[in-house]
Amino acid sequence: MSDPILGKARSKLRKMGRITLVASGKGGVGKSLVASSLALTSASRGYRTGLLDLDVHGPSVPRIFGFNGELLAGKGGLIPPVINGLKLMSAGFMVGRNPLLIRGESKFSLLSFLLAITDWGDLDHLVIDMPPGTGDETIFSLRVLRGVREAGAVIVTTPSSLSQSVVMRLISLLRGEGMRIYGLVENMAYINCCGELLRPFGSIDDDFLRDCGLRILASLPIEPSIEERIREGRFLELPEEFRSRMDELLDGIMGVR
Amino acid sequence: MHEWSLAEAVIEALTQVMEQEGARRASEVEIIYGEMMELELDILKFALEELSKGTPLEGSKFTFNEERASFRCNSCGHRWDFRQVHELLPEDLWVSEPDGGRESPIHFIPDLAQALMVCPNCGSRDFEVESGKGLRINKVILEV
Ligand SMILES: [Zn+2]
Numbered sequence: 001m002s003d004p005i006l007g008k009a010r011s012k013l014r015k016m017g018r019i020t021l022v023a024s025g026k027g028g029v030g031k032s033l034v035a036s037s038l039a040l041t042s043a044s045r046g047y048r049t050g051l052l053d054l055d056v057h058g059p060s061v062p063r064i065f066g067f068n069g070e071l072l073a074g075k076g077g078l079i080p081p082v083i084n085g086l087k088l089m090s091a092g093f094m095v096g097r098n099p100l101l102i103r104g105e106s107k108f109s110l111l112s113f114l115l116a117i118t119d120w121g122d123l124d125h126l127v128i129d130m131p132p133g134t135g136d137e138t139i140f141s142l143r144v145l146r147g148v149r150e151a152g153a154v155i156v157t158t159p160s161s162l163s164q165s166v167v168m169r170l171i172s173l174l175r176g177e178g179m180r181i182y183g184l185v186e187n188m189a190y191i192n193c194c195g196e197l198l199r200p201f202g203s204i205d206d207d208f209l210r211d212c213g214l215r216i217l218a219s220l221p222i223e224p225s226i227e228e229r230i231r232e233g234r235f236l237e238l239p240e241e242f243r244s245r246m247d248e249l250l251d252g253i254m255g256v257r
Numbered sequence: 258m259h260e261w262s263l264a265e266a267v268i269e270a271l272t273q274v275m276e277q278e279g280a281r282r283a284s285e286v287e288i289i290y291g292e293m294m295e296l297e298l299d300i301l302k303f304a305l306e307e308l309s310k311g312t313p314l315e316g317s318k319f320t321f322n323e324e325r326a327s328f329r330c331n332s333c334g335h336r337w338d339f340r341q342v343h344e345l346l347p348e349d350l351w352v353s354e355p356d357g358g359r360e361s362p363i364h365f366i367p368d369l370a371q372a373l374m375v376c377p378n379c380g381s382r383d384f385e386v387e388s389g390k391g392l393r394i395n396k397v398i399l400e401v
Contacts, residue, residue: 074355077259
């Protein structure tokens, strides 16, 4: 007998206009920040957008958006809090600062429930902040998303940490599980110094792009002010240049047929 | 209160099975649910009946069995049940419902027990949930 919760999770996902998984080969490359900025940009452009935090061990969405209020539930399940028109959901809203020791099938069950009982309503775009790496959580997330045709992934990396083998492993995992990849996001790529672009960490090389058959959808500037804005609860005002790059990324994703 | 979304999930799963098996109706459906979900059976039953109206599931007999929750600590070996720790769940993280009620997040996602409980004997977070979470369709009798 099929699992009704998993079934419900999948049928909800199939109703989304587009699903963007934001993934990374390892932690610390700014994946959650890219996912949050992309979702915020998408909502501000008029797409009905949700942001789902599937990184259950290190949920970042509550901190980035500074939400620590109480969750509400209605007849259709958990009601995502709305910030600047963006609907948010994260297990972090429900566990607070408690560590989540969870393994194996329990993790899978948690992700299924989180997807199945969140009342998103109709969405044009669901952005998913994926767990980093190629561990259990990523595999379980992909299992839930298997066969959902509206879904595709962007892979966040940095020029410095383009430990290419790590990114390649993620690419083969995603492709092996039937997930299409929209392209790469190069984070912390450059500093705009009075119109001159400095690339302190170098660039992603063309050979690598050819090998993996992907293109760079957006190169993001190094913006130390973003961390500061998060600490001060001002994340919603994205710096101008960062915001323009996010617009390009969104166009790149929405333009995929 | 999320009994309605669970009922929808059950109906969707049953509809799929009936289509696969080419069944005309399902005379009997047995649902097993974990104690930690703290379901209100009256609402679940009503929701299932309402949602089956006008579908091949109309008139099916739904039966429910609760599976008791049990836990075992990996650090000290202590075992306990849900009732013993229910009062200790952190209240600041409860979810508010439209009728003014408040529920632990465990009611919505039983696997969150792993973050919201500790072993009542030694305080460890390293414990196993042996039973009592989730919801499954245990048995269904189809008429072809
Ligand atoms: Zn113990």
